[in-house]
Amino acid sequence: MPETMVAKHAQWPRVADPIFNISEKAQAAIKSLGKENVINATIGALTDDDGNIITLNTVFDEYKSLPNSEIAAYASIAGQKDYLEAVKKACFKDSMPDAHIRAVATPGGSGAIKLAVWNYTNEGDEILTSDWFWSPYVSISEEVGRKVTTYQLFNEYNNFNFNSFRERFLNIASKQERIFTILNTPAHNPTGYSVPDNDWDKILNLSKEVAQNPEKKIILFVDVAYIDFVKDDDGCRKFFEKFTNLPENILVIVGFSMSKGFTAYGMRMGAAICISSSEDVAEQFYYSCVHSCRANWSNCNRGPMKVLTNIINNPEKYKEYMDEKKIYKEMLSKRAEVFVEEAKKCELDILPYIDGFFISIPCEDPKAVSEELTKDNVFVVPLKRGLRFAVCAVSEEKCAIAPSIIKNALERVRGQMLARD
Ligand SMILES: Cc1ncc(COP(=O)(O)O)c(C=O)c1O
Structure with missing residues (x-):
């Protein structure tokens, strides 16, 4: 048997996508504990407060009004x-x-x-x-x-x-x-x-x-x-x-x-x-x-x-689309504002956030901190240099409590690291 049938240039390490990995864990936690008890900040799409993907009616009504031929x-x-x-x-x-x-x-x-x-x-x-x-x-x-x-x-x-x-x-x-x-x-x-x-x-x-x-x-x-x-x-x-x-x-x-x-x-x-x-x-x-x-x-x-x-x-149509999107833009910026405010209050170090779907928290050993956070039923994506928290997918209420939970987990991991050294 050949070692691999894949051509040399197409051989890559078999690593599971870290985002999908942690996201699967979040899904499992939601199933067993209920969504109200879990903070799933792994999703890269805008969701409502219950974690359902938001879809703009102005976009999908337009799509569904197209003749089949225009799609096919x-x-x-x-x-x-x-x-x-x-x-x-x-x-x-x-x-x-x-x-x-x-x-x-x-x-x-x-x-x-x-x-x-x-x-x-x-x-x-x-x-x-x-x-x-x-x-x-x-x-x-x-x-x-x-x-x-x-x-x-x-x-x-x-x-x-x-x-x-x-x-x-x-x-x-x-x-x-x-x-x-x-x-x-x-x-x-x-x-x-x-x-x-x-x-x-x-x-x-x-x-x-x-x-x-x-x-x-x-x-x-x-x-x-x-x-x-x-x-x-x-x-x-x-x-x-x-x-x-x-x-x-x-x-x-x-x-x-x-x-x-x-x-x-x-x-x-x-x-x-x-x-x-x-x-x-x-x-x-x-x-x-x-x-x-x-x-x-x-x-x-x-x-x-x-x-x-x-x-x-x-x-x-453009005005309707912009008006509809505005509601969600405001929802997103409110969530982020609350997260940034609470991070400041509990002295959680975050990178400068201006706009967008994510906030980053720089830290050592992001994998360990992300793992530690799963004990609090908080799921964030570990990156090379820190954690990514998806404000696009977490309710304002949960954005308000997440920073102090993250801060505590960071301190626990830091403590474990010091104890090991
Ligand atoms: C930074 C960045 N660039 C580009 C994209 C492209 O996404 P898509 O191919 O879905 O348009 C994404 C999607 O997550 C992104 O985060």
């Missing part, structure tokens, strides 16, 4: 033309950069990351992102022979650590032709942080400095998966305007997703949107992505494309 038929490889226009409007709103902008439909934001990584890096390249990051960035990069390297997201004042960013960025620039950076902002997963506009200026100035060498190719991938759940809809988009008039060897690719903003996680719809001062660079983007789409998933889901198009292009 193949879509264009690049995505339907009207969707590609509408998705730009949905993404940029009033902050559309003055540039050549081309979009390609993708299966969720994940598809956009895949297209950008594959088409804009070389084998063996290092890809830069922050030390707190969404782990699929690594899977997507490793799958195609790229490596993720990180800068420290925060400095000692809990501000954006531009010095660390600069150091890593220049290090990559010194050894690679391509400097590909993933910035997940606004409402970063897992911290809820957003890169402030003045730090965007620094990032762009640094990029322009490096871009003076015409041999260098700078790609800024901006993952905006959570943008539609940011409190300040317009303010959080202002940074897009800074992408006007960039040098031709700086390309911005925005990864847009319908998963959160339209509560359409399983519909698998998104877009990769490029912004360039060069029409030719934008055209190249389009054709290389279309080739990859054909080679990977052919075309995307036609139904959700139509849903977004119909909602964005119809002022009445």
Whole structure:
């Protein structure tokens, strides 16, 4: 018998996904103890106070009103033309950069990351992102022979650590032709942080400095998966305007997703949107992505494309959708506000949260703390550098009690560590 039938490049360690692991434990606890006695902060989707997934009626009524043919038929490889226009409007709103902008439909934001990584890096390249990051960035990069390297997201004042960013960025620039950076902002997963506009200026100035060498190719991938759940809809988009008039060897690719903003996680719809001062660079983007789409998933889901198009292009439907979403945005920000307040009161150290689905708690040995918390029937995701608490999935009432429970568990684990040393 051969040791494995899997080709060498496709052999990976058999590790269970840590999120699904802990989430399964939470489900089991809910079954045996009842949901009122369990805090399940592992889910990456917006849920009501009982833990049921929230779905926007304005989105699903629209979907269900589509003729079958609009759902069943193949879509264009690049995505339907009207969707590609509408998705730009949905993404940029009033902050559309003055540039050549081309979009390609993708299966969720994940598809956009895949297209950008594959088409804009070389084998063996290092890809830069922050030390707190969404782990699929690594899977997507490793799958195609790229490596993720990180800068420290925060400095000692809990501000954006531009010095660390600069150091890593220049290090990559010194050894690679391509400097590909993933910035997940606004409402970063897992911290809820957003890169402030003045730090965007620094990032762009640094990029322009490096871009003076015409041999260098700078790609800024901006993952905006959570943008539609940011409190300040317009303010959080202002940074897009800074992408006007960039040098031709700086390309911005925005990864847009319908998963959160339209509560359409399983519909698998998104877009990769490029912004360039060069029409030719934008055209190249389009054709290389279309080739990859054909080679990977052919075309995307036609139904959700139509849903977004119909909602964005119809002022009445758009208003209804925004009004409905506002209720849940307020629910989310109230939960987070309560969590942050209580964390402060009980002196639980958390990372700076601004917007989004998650709050992070830095700690040593996150696995042990997450395990310890299961004794209190609190389930959180252990990351490399801390815990991820999903405020998107926990009621305000439970968000108020969770920080002190976490603080106590942290202290117990610290005590056990000290006793061992
Ligand atoms: C940081 C981040 N980027 C991108 C995505 C993409 O999600 P999807 O492929 O469902 O659009 C997610 C989803 O959880 C995410 O957390």
